[in-house]
Amino acid sequence: MRINQIIREKRKKLSLTQEQIAEYLGVSTPAVNKWEKGHTYPDITLLPALARLLKIDLNTLMSFREDLTEIEIENFVNQLDEIVQEQGYEIAFQIALDKIHEYPTCEALLYSTVLYLEGALFLYHVSKCDDYREILENFYKRMTNSENPEIKDMAVMMLISYHRNRGDYSAAEELINSLSYSKIDREEQFAILYMSQEKLEDAAKIWEHKIMEGVTMIQTSLMNKLDIALKEFREDDAIFFANLYRSVSEQFDFPQWLSYNAHLGIALEKQDTEQCISILKQMLPAMREPWEPKDSRLYQYADGNGSVFLSAKLADTIQIDLMQNQSYAFLRDHAEFDDLISEVKDIISSSPQPPTE
DSSP states (O other): OOHHHHHHHHHHHTTOOHHHHHHHHTOOHHHHHHHHHTSSOOOGGGHHHHHHHTTOOHHHHTTTTOSOOHHHHHHHHHHHHHHHHHHOHHHHHHHHHHHHHHSTTOHHHHHHHHHHHHHHHHHTTOSSHHHHHHHHHHHHHHHTTOSOHHHHHHHHHHHHHHHHHHTOHHHHHHHHHHSOOOSOOHHHHHHHHHHHTTOHHHHHHHHHHHHHHHHHHHHHHHHHHHHHHHHTTOHHHHHHHHHHHHHHHHHTTOOGGGGGHHHHHHHHHHTOHHHHHHHHHHHHHHTTSOOOGGGSGGGTTOOOTTHHHHHHHHHHHHHHHHHHOGGGGGGTTSTTHHHHHHHHHHHHHTOOOOOOO
């Protein structure tokens, strides 16, 4: 929390007006207003009196060590992932809570840590998820009060997901209506600006990111259209969407194994054993191949580090699904099922470790 936020928060907590603060310190009301907006800072000679007036010490007022740097936060999240893999999610979760409590006003830490913990629940197939999600949900509620639009909107979107999964659709709809909306695409504006400044590499990086983002959105939309078609018993349409999904993935040089996702979804829904086995026999070997975005002319400035490691994590997810998920139960009596499990295990065991800084 910055000094301007601390002044405003503590003043309101004590039910003091800006005029009263100004009168007590012998400054103008506009000066106090500028402090709280972060436009200017109090004179150093006023800090002790201001701290006493707000009933806090100077360390609190100046927010010494209340924030971590981006590098510190990134390193901490990476450490959490190592702890999850070596000691388990529960221990990592408690360490994360301790860090959040140690830096209660560091919003960037809360944001990055909670998003990691949420993703790890799925990625590592953590049991008793509800106990953890109850705590994470409270953090999301806290972040809805953020002054950072990105953090606030992310928190609202996660709460929408929580309500939707619980079947509380009215609450989800209310939150959707609360999301901020802007027709201005900041990334696009920066890219155009960089092009005007001849910062071509910076502009290209943004356009490449937008291509990846756009393709991912198209893939997600096609998968949802496919699911709707299957629910409405329109198999021809579902196959059309699956073919289009595969074509988009291939045309935009996404990882080869991704192109099989949609057809696998149809085969699983139909419980077509032979088709599922056939697709998995093509998909799993493709997961061994590293995805190097820079090999494509579309993504010349992209970083593909860690793509094989990600494939191994997804292979781990597939292994658990094959062994435990009821949707895959019909495959387990097939003669080639054990070979598929062996293939998945081999992908996991032969994967390199994630890159380190």
